[in-house]
Amino acid sequence: MYQYTEFDATFVQQRAAQFRDQLQRWESGKLSEDDFRPLRLQNGWYVQRYAPMLRVAIPYGEVNSQQIRVLAKVAREYDAPEAEVFQAAMDGQGKLGTTFLPTHCAHFTTRTNVQFNWIPLSKAADVMDLLATANLHGIQTSGNCIRNTTTDALAGIAVDEVVDPRPYAEILRQWTTLHPEFAFLPRKFKIAIVGAQEDRAASGWHDVGLKLVKNEAGEIGFKVYVGGGMGRTPVVAPLMREFLPWNQIMNYIEAIVRVYNELGRRDNKYKARIKILVKAEGQAYIDAVEEEFRQIVEVDGGPHTISQAEFDRVAACFVDPVLPQVADIDTAQAEQAIVEHAARTPAFARWLSRNVHPHRNPALRAVTLSFKRAGQAPGDATGDQLDALAQLMDTYSAGEARITHDQNVLLPWVPVSQLVNLFEAAKALGLASTNVALLTDMIACPGGDFCALANARSLPIAEAITQRYQDLDELDDIGEIDLHISGCINSCGHHHSGHIGILGVDKDGKEWYQVTLGGSDGSTLSGEAGAGKVIGPSFSAAEVPDVLEAVLTTYRDLRQPGERFIDAVRRIGVEPFKEAGKAARHPAAEVEEATA
Structure with missing residues (x-):
């Protein structure tokens, strides 16, 4: 993983000290709430439904054991x-009550970031100082800025x-920070980079999706997709550049963001994302970006062109670990x-097939x-x-x-000989x-249990589904399915x-849930990226597990034979599933929704 430099450590420590000063001035009344808000947001501090929430940056998901131990200390003590x-x-x-409020988590x-939901602001500076001891911080994990660049967990x-x-992700991180x-x-701005044949980073759903490719001459470059996003208007990013030389990527992103900064709407936050601008302007936006890029390169001299020496410097910070035990096996x-x-242990055999992944080094596995x-x-x-x-x-x-897009953790350097012990x-x-x-390997946002924006709770729904589907043989028979749960239209649960x-939706102060089928993140399992289709009316919380079971039945x-759920939905269409969900409705819920 990336080896942090002395500059990295000093920079993070100085930022923590700066935040402590800002916090103290706010607490003493020398800094107004309006002035302090953007400062805390730029360091990852939100104020949620009941308490502050801290988002810690984990660039492209890579984390070391020292950092995990510091995160453990934050969870336990703060x-x-x-x-x-x-x-x-x-x-x-407040609006919602709950009994699902874990702390010390x-x-x-x-x-691929890490969040904490219960840290009082009075302790925020102490937490930032502690995080800085392990090169951790919350810089640009919130606010209307370029957020954490993500990539494939593998x-x-x-x-x-x-x-x-x-x-490339690290170069972008260093360049975009501050x-x-x-x-x-x-509005907020998110970038994902994919370097493999399979898109395991949902790049099409990002403001900018970058896919590393090689042309016929073997030269490295990027396919550039711009204008993806979820929320109220789900859009898969269209292709803007078929091949951009790798060393021009910062100049090109500069052009993308400059045009967005100039033309993007600031009068309506729901229409402020770049996806709205790209969709509204179409070719005119592309032409404006290309002209801005030309100006940057030809007139300004391409100030952000990545030199080979700079790339080599950053690439040298990614050092494969020394694994002496591998050489001897x-x-x-x-x-x-x-x-x-x-063959002797069915549980281990199941774990091998589900949790263990191939590795470019035949002596290793990712788990x-x-x-x-x-x-x-x-x-x-x-x-x-x-x-x-x-x-x-x-x-x-x-x-x-590596912290994964699916909210799990991947161990990237496991020797084959250690799989049984692991x-x-x-x-x-x-x-x-x-x-x-x-x-049950579902994605779920914190929902109404924590988030002030949520219309409904996500976690009790996730728990009810998990409790109902505990039989691993049944799960295997159902097969691979991406189940994603969001507590509101902002789609943090994708x-x-x-x-x-x-x-989750709100109807007259009550929690209801829409169910969609057929969505995709763009991976091989899911196929081409796209949004799911709503099946029927909203369902009450009590109905959701029954509706899900009816859909799966x-x-x-x-x-x-052998057909996966997503393929069956695409072949059959949503109508049979819509009818099944409708039949699973509780009579009392139908009456309640009709009067809501």
Whole structure:
């Protein structure tokens, strides 16, 4: 993973000190709430329904065991609300009440960051100082700026990789951090980079999606997609450039953002994303970007052209770990031992097929640890679990891990000879669930339990579905499904791209849920990126598990041999599933919705 430099450490420490001064001036009344708000947002601090929320940046998902231990310390020592705040939440003061309010937890997000939901602002500066000791921060994890650049969790190790995207992601991170022209955009701005044949980063759903390719001459460049996004208007980013030389990527993004900064709407936040501008202007936007790019390169001399020396400097910071035990093992013999153990141990065989992934080094594997289980919100990890994760990283993955888009954790450097030991250790910690890519490996936002923007709760719905589908044989029979749950139209749970999407809506102060089918994030499993279609009316919270079961039963009745859910929906259409969902409605709910 990226090796932090002395400059990185100094920069983060200085930013933490700057935030402490800002916080103290706000607390003393020398800085107004309106003046302090953008400053805290630029450091990752939101004010949510009941308490502040901190978002910690994990650039392109890579994290080391020291950082995980610091996150564990934050969870254990700081992620706890004052008693009256927690009691107010439990009593349901405000719009929604709940009994699903875990504390002392970190939460893995779909953008590979980490969030905490209960840290009082009075302790915010202490937390930032602690994070800085491990080169962690919250810079540009919120606000109308360029956010954390994301990529594939298998970056640098995938067998289908064309070009390692991590050095490019790091160059963009360094360039966009505190860039004055990128700090106050019309709206937030997100970039994803893919370097493999399969898109495992949902790049089409981003403001800018970059796909590394090689042309016929073997030269490296980018396919550039601009104007994707979810929310109220789901749009898959259209292709803007078929091939852009790799060293021009910053100049080109500068042109994209300059035109957006000039023409993007600032009078309506729902129409301020770049997707709205691209859709409204069409070719005129593309022409404006190309002209701006020409000016930057030909008139200004291409000030952000990446030199080979600069690329080599950054690429040299990505060092494969030294794994002396790998050099001493007979890979063929180790693989044979794994096969024999799997034949004797069905649970291990299932784990191998679901959680273990091929690696560019035949002596290694990448392993997903599932943070999806009953009694715990999807993507949540307690302080104790984080400490245990750090120990697994040190023992089995050279002290490194990746937070994934699916809110799990991937160990990227596991020797084949250590797979059995890792399985047993992960199982003892409750992190060896074999539901990866299955129904209960769902994406879910925190929803109305925490978020002030949410219309409905996500976590109780996720828990009800998880409780109903505990049989692993049944999950295997249903097969691979992306289930995504959002508590509001902002789509932090990416419901638009789910094979099955669940969206919380508000009707006269009551929680209802829309169900969509057929969405895709653009991966091989999902096919071409696109938004799902709504099936019928909204459903009450109590109805959602029954509706989901009716949809899945219809699929199992109508599928062809070996046909996946998403393929069946595309072949059959949504009508049979719509009828099934309608039949599963509770009579009382129909009356209640009609009067809502």
